[in-house]
Amino acid sequence: MNVKVLSTGSEKGSCIYIATEGASILVDAGPSKTKIEKLLLEQNYDPTKIDAIFVSHEHGDHTDGLGFADKFKIPVYASEGTLKAIGRLDSGRVVKTNGFTGFASFNQSYMNVKPFNISHDAMEPFGYTIHSADKKVSVLMDTGCVNEEMLTAMEHSDIYVFECNHDISMLHGNPKYHDGLKYRILSDIGHMSNDAAAEALSKLVNGRGEQIYLTHMSQNNNTAALAEKAVKLALFDKGFVKNKHYKLEVI
Template sequence: MASGSNGNCIALTAEGRTVLIDAGVAKTKIEKRLLEVGIRPGEVAAIFITHEHGDHIKGLPLANKYRIPVYATHGEWKGISGVDEGLRHECETTYGLYDLILLGEFEIRPFRVQHDAYEPVGYSITDGETRVSICLDTGKVDEEMLVSMAGSDIYIIEANHDPAMVEAGGYPDVVKARILSDIGHLSNEQTASALYRLIRGTGERIYLTHLSSKNNMPTLAEMTVKQVLKRKGFEAGKNYEIEVI
C-alpha cells in the first residue's frame, strides 16, 4: 500500500484475516487504501513493525483507533510511543532466535536484519500454503537472513539504490556513507545477489520495494535482478515473476 522513503505499509490477507507489515504513512491514507481493496480497517488482526523509523510507524495511531495489536521487538519499542499499553506486544526470543507468532491462519517468524535501528527485523509469514518473506531496510543480507527467507513463494525485498547514483548525487557525504554502509540500505546488486541464492525457479513472485526516488530507477532495479538470475538460467515470466513497487 506504500513503499519508499515517504512511507511503507504492506497488507497480507489469508482466509479473510489481514495483517499489516509496518504502518509508515498517515492513518487516514492507510484507512483509504485498505478500503480501496475491500478491507475494513477494523478487520486488521495485527500490525507488525520492522523498525521504529518514521517511514515505518507514522500511521500507528490506526492501532489505537481500531484496537489493533502491534508487534515489535524489545529494542524497537524503545523508539515507539503513543501505542496504548494493552496493544503493545513484544517479539520474544528463545536461545537467540525469534519465537513463532501464531495468529489465526498466520504463522509469523521475525528474523534479524542489518539496519541502523535498535533491533530491526524482517518477517517470514505463512498461512500453511504460501510463504512470504519481507525484508525491507537492511545494509546487507547475511547467512542467517538467507536461511530465514529460504523456500518462500513470495519475496518482498528492498532494492534501494544504485551505488554510482548515490556517489554522484547531492546528498551530504555522511548520508551517502550511511546508505552504502552495512547498516544502511540494499543496492540493486546486493538484492540481486540475495535473490540468486533464494530463487529456485518454481514460479516465485518477487516484489522490489523501497526504491530511492533520487538514487535508483525502477527499470534499473528490475534489469539488475533479471540479469543476475539469467546467469542461473532463470527467465522472468517463465521461472519467476517480478514487479517493481
C-alpha cells in the same frame, strides 16, 4: 495468501497487507493513519478486520501511521527495542526470533509470523516471514546487507517483498547527498542496493514461480528499470527467465 504492497518508500511510507482467509495483518505503518485506511478501502480490505500490525523498526516511514492501530484497536507487534523506541513497550507486544505468532491457528487458513534479525541503524530491527498452510512470504524492509542468517530465514519462500533502495553509481554521483549520508546508506546498517538485492535473490529464488516485489526505492538514486535489470541479470545467470521461472514487479 494475498499480499499487497499498499505503500513503499521513504517519502510515502511503507505498509504491506498480507492475508489468508482466516487472518490479515499489516507489516509496517508508514503512511498516515487516514492514508492507511484509505489505501485499504481502495482495495476493498476492511480496516476493522486487521488482526495485527508488525513493525520492522522505529523510523518514521515505517511507524508514522500507528495511530491507525489505536483507532481500530489493533495490537502492535515488534521487537523489544523497537517498542521502546516508539514508546509502546507497555502497550505493544514483544516478538522474538525464536518463536511464531499465530492467528486462526486451528483451521486450514492459519497464519504464523516469525521475525528475523536484519542490519539497519535502528534499535532492534526485524524482517518477517509469514507462513500459511501452503505458502511462505518473506518481507525484508530496510537493511544494509543480507547475511547467511537472513538467507536461512527467508529460504523456500513463495513471495519476496524486498528492499531495492539505490543504484550505487547514481548514489555516488548525486551532488545533493553529502559524503556522510552516502556512507550511511552504503554501510552494512544502511540500505540495500540493487546489486545486493539481486545477489540475495539469486541465492533464494529456485525458479518455481516465485513472486518478487522490489520496494523502498529511492526517488533520487534509483529507477525501476535499473532495479529490474539488476535482478533479472542475476537470475538469468542461474538460467531463470522472468514470467517463466519467476514473476517480478517493481513497486
